Amino acid sequence: MDIKSLNDRQKNAVLTIGGPMLVFAGAGSGKTRVLTYKIAYLIQEIGMLPENILAVTFTNKAAQEMKSRVHDLVDVDLSGITIGTFHSIGAMILRKEIGRLGWDSNFTIYDQTDSKSLVKNIIKDLNLDLKMYDPKSTLIKISIAKNSMQSFETLIKSSKNIHEEKIAQIYKEYEQNLKGNNCLDFDDLLVKPLDLFNQFPEVLNKYQNKFKYILVDEYQDTNKPQFEFIKLLSELHKDVFAVGDDDQSIYGWRGADISNILNFQNTYADSKIVKLEENYRSTQNILEAAWSVVSRNQNRADKKLWTKNDTGDKIRLIDAFNEKDEALRIIKDISEIKKNKDVSYDDILILYRTNAQSRAIEDAFIKNGILYNVVGGVKFYDRKEVKDLLAYLKLINNPKDTISFDRIVNFPARGIGKTSLDKIHKKIDSSDNLIECILDLKDLGVGKKQTKSINEFCNSINFYKKRFDNESISIVVKDLIDEMKIREFYKNQNTSESEERWLNIEECITGIVEYENSNENPQLSEYLEEVSLFTDLDSINEQHDKVTMMTIHASKGLEFDYVFIAGLEKGLFPIERIFEEENLEEERRLFYVAMTRAQKKVVLSYARSRRRFGGEPIPTTKSRFIQEIPENLIDNFMASNQDFISNNSFNDFEFDLKTGNIVYHKIFGKGKVERIDGSGSKAKITILFFNNTRKKLIYKYANLEIIE
DNA sequence: CTAAGTCACCTTTTT
DNA sequence: GGTGACTTAG
Numbered sequence: 001m002d003i004k005s006l007n008d009r010q011k012n013a014v015l016t017i018g019g020p021m022l023v024f025a026g027a028g029s030g031k032t033r034v035l036t037y038k039i040a041y042l043i044q045e046i047g048m049l050p051e052n053i054l055a056v057t058f059t060n061k062a063a064q065e066m067k068s069r070v071h072d073l074v075d076v077d078l079s080g081i082t083i084g085t086f087h088s089i090g091a092m093i094l095r096k097e098i099g100r101l102g103w104d105s106n107f108t109i110y111d112q113t114d115s116k117s118l119v120k121n122i123i124k125d126l127n128l129d130l131k132m133y134d135p136k137s138t139l140i141k142i143s144i145a146k147n148s149m150q151s152f153e154t155l156i157k158s159s160k161n162i163h164e165e166k167i168a169q170i171y172k173e174y175e176q177n178l179k180g181n182n183c184l185d186f187d188d189l190l191v192k193p194l195d196l197f198n199q200f201p202e203v204l205n206k207y208q209n210k211f212k213y214i215l216v217d218e219y220q221d222t223n224k225p226q227f228e229f230i231k232l233l234s235e236l237h238k239d240v241f242a243v244g245d246d247d248q249s250i251y252g253w254r255g256a257d258i259s260n261i262l263n264f265q266n267t268y269a270d271s272k273i274v275k276l277e278e279n280y281r282s283t284q285n286i287l288e289a290a291w292s293v294v295s296r297n298q299n300r301a302d303k304k305l306w307t308k309n310d311t312g313d314k315i316r317l318i319d320a321f322n323e324k325d326e327a328l329r330i331i332k333d334i335s336e337i338k339k340n341k342d343v344s345y346d347d348i349l350i351l352y353r354t355n356a357q358s359r360a361i362e363d364a365f366i367k368n369g370i371l372y373n374v375v376g377g378v379k380f381y382d383r384k385e386v387k388d389l390l391a392y393l394k395l396i397n398n399p400k401d402t403i404s405f406d407r408i409v410n411f412p413a414r415g416i417g418k419t420s421l422d423k424i425h426k427k428i429d430s431s432d433n434l435i436e437c438i439l440d441l442k443d444l445g446v447g448k449k450q451t452k453s454i455n456e457f458c459n460s461i462n463f464y465k466k467r468f469d470n471e472s473i474s475i476v477v478k479d480l481i482d483e484m485k486i487r488e489f490y491k492n493q494n495t496s497e498s499e500e501r502w503l504n505i506e507e508c509i510t511g512i513v514e515y516e517n518s519n520e521n522p523q524l525s526e527y528l529e530e531v532s533l534f535t536d537l538d539s540i541n542e543q544h545d546k547v548t549m550m551t552i553h554a555s556k557g558l559e560f561d562y563v564f565i566a567g568l569e570k571g572l573f574p575i576e577r578i579f580e581e582e583n584l585e586e587e588r589r590l591f592y593v594a595m596t597r598a599q600k601k602v603v604l605s606y607a608r609s610r611r612r613f614g615g616e617p618i619p620t621t622k623s624r625f626i627q628e629i630p631e632n633l634i635d636n637f638m639a640s641n642q643d644f645i646s647n648n649s650f651n652d653f654e655f656d657l658k659t660g661n662i663v664y665h666k667i668f669g670k671g672k673v674e675r676i677d678g679s680g681s682k683a684k685i686t687i688l689f690f691n692n693t694r695k696k697l698i699y700k701y702a703n704l705e706i707i708e
Numbered sequence: 709c710t711a712a713g714t715c716a717c718c719t720t721t722t723t
Numbered sequence: 724g725g726t727g728a729c730t731t732a733g
Contacts, residue, residue: 059723087723112722186723253721354720359724376722384726410709417709450709535723553721575720590721613718614724 001040001073006033013274014038017046020240020268022219022261026305027290027596028281028559031243035215036066038241039081040073042213051080054211054233058218060085061538062557082211086226088533090189095529097196097203106525108183108398109532113382115139115174115185117403122173128166142171146187147223147255149194180431182400190225197232208236218556219244219264223255231267240268246301247294248593250553252586262301279305281559281599283312285633289602290595293628297585314635317626318605322617323357323567326607327364328656328706330564333603334370334547337562345371349560350549351594353573356612357566358549365547367664367705375550376536385490385501386508390531392480396465397525399435412489414453420446424454435461460484468524474512481505552594563598565591568606568623591625656706663687663704668695670707 003011010030013023014037025031039055042048057063063083071078082089095105110118119142120135145155152175155168178184184192197204214234216222219242222230234240242264249258265271279287287305294300318333320326330350337343350361355377365372380386388411391404398404410416416424423445428437435458438444444451460483467476481487490502515530516522537554548560567573574587595602604626609617626634657663661673671689678684683699697704 085723189723250721251723254723356719356724378725379722413710415709419709533723537722551721572720577720586721611724 001037001044003037003041006030006037007278009274009276009278010034010037013276014041016272016274017042017239019238020234020264020271021242022264022268022271022273023241023243024245024273024275024301024303025243026245026275026277026279026303027248027593028279029276029305030280031217031245031276032066032069032557034276035217035243036069036073038215039066039070043070043076044074048213049080050076050078051082052210052212053081053215054089054213055081055083055215056086056089056217056230057083058085058221058557059535059537060088060533061540062217063088085533086222086229087186087189090193090229091529091533093193093196093207094184094189097200098192100200100203101192101195102179103184104182104398106182106398108181108394108401108404109189109529110178110183110185110403111382111532112139112186113387114183114403117406118177118181119170119174121402122170122177126166126170126173128170132163133166133170138167138170141167142174143185143187144255145171146191147225149191149224149228177402177430180400180429181402182398183403187225190223190229194225194228194232204232205236208233212237213239213241215241215243217243218248220246220249220258220261221251221256222260223251223257227257227260227267234268238268240271247297247589248556250556250586250590250593252583258299262299275303277303277305279307279309279596281309282307282596283309283600285312285314286595286598286602289315289629289633290592292630292633293595293625294588294592296628297588299585313601315629315633316601316603316635318603320605320607322609323360323607323611324364324705326566326605327361330361330566330603330605331364331368331370332656333564334562337601343561345545345547347561348547348564349555349558349562349597350547350564350566351552351555351597352549352566353552353575353590354567355551357572361549361566367707370547371545372547372549375540375548376554379536380504380507381531381534383501383504385504389477389481389486389505389508390528392461392464392484393477393524394528395435396461396468397528399433399461399465400431402430402434405434409454409457412485414457416446416450416454416457420450420454472516473522473524473527474509474516477509477512481509552590555597556593559597559599561598561600562603563594563601564603564605565594566605567610568604568626569610570621570623572610572620573623574625588625588628657685657699657704662707664707665689665697665702665704668693671695 003014006014010033013021013034023034025034039053042053043050055066057066063085067078067081067083091109098105098107116135116139119139123130123133123135123138152168152172155171156165159165159168211233214230216230230240244261246258246261249256252258265273284307287307291304318326318329320329334348352358358374358377362372362374381390388408391407394401394404395408406421409421424438427441427444428434438454439458444454464476464480486505487502490498512527515527574584606622607620609619611617657673657676659673659676662670663673664670668689669691671687673685674688675686676683684696685699685702685704686694686696688694
């Protein structure tokens with residue numbers, strides 16, 4: 001390893017050993033290098049064993065990458081090192097220790113959908129009104145309570161009205177049901193290890209001794225349980241190395257507490273602080289523009305990035321008619337960029353505030369034949385068909401899992417409807433082994449057909465459970481899919497949608513095979529855990545010649561030459577929501593994160609009107625962030641800085657349509673533009689459609705899509 | 709009980 | 724414009 005390639009401050013951060021240290025690492029300041037060099041240095045120069053090192057990263061992929069980068073620096077066996085996300089590390093500890101809290105080690109991890117189903121069942125069981133106690137918002141309340149480490153007991157005591165009391169009661173039932181089902185939710189993966197540490201000092205002591213050096217990435221985004229976790233584990237050796245940037249704290253809504261990083265020195269006595277302020281990534285203009293926005297925040301540590309890089313291009317601004325036009329203008333800019341330089345599509349990143357914005361952009365990309373890759377949105381493992389298959393595996397792995405049982409007991413349909421299922425639930429206790437319990441019962445109180453059907457189902461589950469013990473996962477899963485006739489189920493529907501669903505099942509099998517190939521001792525329970533903690537961010541790969549699109553949250557830590565930030569409109573970015581206090585400072589940080597992903601150029605865009613939920617277009621106003629950037633940093637800043645004059649200004653809109661263009665119309669199909677009369681949105685377009693009909697259409701209403 | 713059809717709500721952001 | 728929950732006819 002070559003320490004010389006580090007700058008002085010980076011060197012200081014890497015070489016200072018002993019005692020707590022916080023590194024303020026601005027965007028693009030080489031923070032990942034510092035972390036990897038530090039680990040390498042600990043192993044090679046200090047002689048620390050890999051198993052005594054704990055490194056916490058933000059995504060599983062970042063963990064893998066860190067491991068391989070450390071491996072590039074020091075050639076030792078790193079299999080003993082613990083690198084992972086808070087959630088995966090929590091899960092790892094719990095698999096070993098949770099017996100003490102009364103769970104089995106093969107516990108299932110519930111995702112949000114599963115948790116929501118459980119909450120809903122509880123609300124129904126308590127005879128509460130689902131409108132007054134909406135499962136989704138109730139789950140959010142429970143999650144907030146768990147993440148602020150409030151038990152249901154304290155919540156019941158402190159409740160001020162019946163509603164709050166009932167919520168606390170749902171919370172209580174929820175916790176008891178999770179335990180009865182031998183399940184944990186995402187929050188438990190953070191909170192339960194703390195329960196263990198607090199109730200069983202010998203467990204805490206074991207891990208304190210194991211983890212002699214603790215490194216935490218993205219420290220600004222830690223929440224209360226995560227903060228406690230690190231604090232408890234580091235109490236013995238006091239060797240915490242936290243890296244973060246308060247300006248990039250963007251997970252406040254998930255309970256992340258920016259004061260964890262701002263108060264680091266109060267938490268950890270005698271801690272040292274290093275600030276990395278030299279940026280190696282972006283141009284001066286990009287940094288200046290990003291800083292001019294984020295520096296308006298009150299609650300931040302004073303600092304400013306600088307760079308030896310060029311001034312670079314100014315920030316470009318796209319003023320679009322609507323979201324479709326925005327997408328087209330982005331494409332136009334991309335082809336401009338591609339024309340002038342030796343640029344590939346995979347140097348380009350498109351960012352937006354909400355996943356829903358991707359649709360309009362995707363549509364335009366498809367029509368123009370540009371390949372792209374969307375990160376996030378509907379996640380693979382959240383798809384219905386994939387969840388159904390996984391529910392089989394979850395139930396086989398943990399026969400107490402009521403939610404998975406309910407999900408598949410009648411999928412594909414085997415004659416056990418709601419009435420029968422309700423009756424069965426009355427006969428068995430939810431904390432029992434459901435399968436054994438049903439097989440033991442002589443009389444389930446349901447019809448003959450139903451009894452036969454459910455017994456067959458339970459026998460199958462048991463049969464496959466045994467097979468999983470000594471056969472390869474993928475082979476057994478394929479047989480399971482055959483026997484349950486899942487393929488037939490989708491093939492029989494014979495729609496493009498069902499076809500796609502089946503393809504997703506196949507992709508899932510491929511994923512299982514991949515898991516088997518990359519693990520020495522593949523286990524069903526381990527596979528399920530991996531899948532539960534997998535996120536779309538983990539699948540970001542260098543795409544060959546594809547444009548990448550994602551939310552700004554997902555882009556943290558990435559860098560691209562050209563970055564487009566779409567939808568800079570009031571209410572959308574910074575986002576506003578009724579009933580929720582404004583969090584302008586966090587939105588500014590989000591904007592800062594977005595800008596600082598770019599190495600060469602940033603293009604901002606907004607649309608003067610935008611459809612939401614596929615409804616009517618709604619006029620918009622420019623985002624305040626555009627005004628917060630000094631005019632001289634923006635390429636084509638409009639002379640008048642006021643908001644759009646009125647909706648009538650749409651009449652002045654210029655479109656790209658020319659005679660000879662091939663266009664697509666929803667009803668008439670494809671056609672060729674023969675003639676254009678007038679200009680702007682009221683222009684009359686004469687089109688000869690491919691079915692040989694000629695139509696004269698008003699541009700504004702025709703909704704034409706230009707194909708070529 | 710099943711399957712197809714209608715309705716309501718939705719959108720911040722993610723482990 | 725898409726999903727999941729509820730309704731209604733076989």
